[in-house]
Amino acid sequence: MEQIAFIGVLIVSVVLHEMAHGYAANAMGDPTARLQGRLSGNPLVHIDPIGSVLVPAFLILTNAQFLFGWAKPVPYNPYNLRNQKWGEALVAAAGPATNVLLAIVFAVIVRSADVLNLSASFVELSAYIVYINILLAFFNLIPFPPLDGSKILTALLPLRARMNYQNFLMKVQSFGLLATFLLLFIMIQILWVPFATLVGYVFMLFTGMRMF
Numbered sequence: 001m002e003q004i005a006f007i008g009v010l011i012v013s014v015v016l017h018e019m020a021h022g023y024a025a026n027a028m029g030d031p032t033a034r035l036q037g038r039l040s041g042n043p044l045v046h047i048d049p050i051g052s053v054l055v056p057a058f059l060i061l062t063n064a065q066f067l068f069g070w071a072k073p074v075p076y077n078p079y080n081l082r083n084q085k086w087g088e089a090l091v092a093a094a095g096p097a098t099n100v101l102l103a104i105v106f107a108v109i110v111r112s113a114d115v116l117n118l119s120a121s122f123v124e125l126s127a128y129i130v131y132i133n134i135l136l137a138f139f140n141l142i143p144f145p146p147l148d149g150s151k152i153l154t155a156l157l158p159l160r161a162r163m164n165y166q167n168f169l170m171k172v173q174s175f176g177l178l179a180t181f182l183l184l185f186i187m188i189q190i191l192w193v194p195f196a197t198l199v200g201y202v203f204m205l206f207t208g209m210r211m212f
Contacts, residue, residue: 010132011043011071022034103134
């Protein structure tokens with residue numbers, strides 16, 4: 001039952017994450033996502049066969065330490081953005097920012113549980129929402145393509161470092177799905193313990209609760 005709730009919260013959270021990218025791009029002059037129907041809240045238009053189905057199923061079947069997935073990336077044309085310097089970074093940041101906002105809203109609900117006389121099951125669900133959205137925000141801020149952090153870091157770097165970093169990104173992206181699975185392997189085998197520690201600390205800071 002917990003896994004079903006976890007998957008449901010994950011799907012809704014990644015859909016809202018992708019919608020945020022589309023709305024940000026549309027607000028800054030690029031209608032690509034809107035014209036392709038990607039501003040919809042219907043999960044079916046955002047499902048990615050690999051990230052939304054195969055990867056979560058693989059993690060469940062292998063009893064991985066965490067469950068993760070992603071939706072189909074929202075398309076946008078960076079050349080349509082009015083702000084050419086910061087436009088891509090702002091579109092990229094909209095997704096993690098939405099996850100952080102969701103985490104804060106439900107953390108307030110968790111901390112107000114006694115005042116609002118909320119049931120234990122609703123508080124637990126709200127805590128799941130906080131945890132998953134913190135995890136999504138931090139994971140997507142990793143500066144590795146195609147994650148949002150790579151576009152944010154690109155905008156922040158000075159010119160010479162930016163050019164070198166963009167060359168690195170192009171090389172990584174040339175590997176396609178292999179690069180994605182390499183990231184997952186590194187995440188599971190090397191980075192998960194410090195990453196989970198950070199997520200757990202922020203979760204406790206937000207909610208006042210320890211991890212599940």
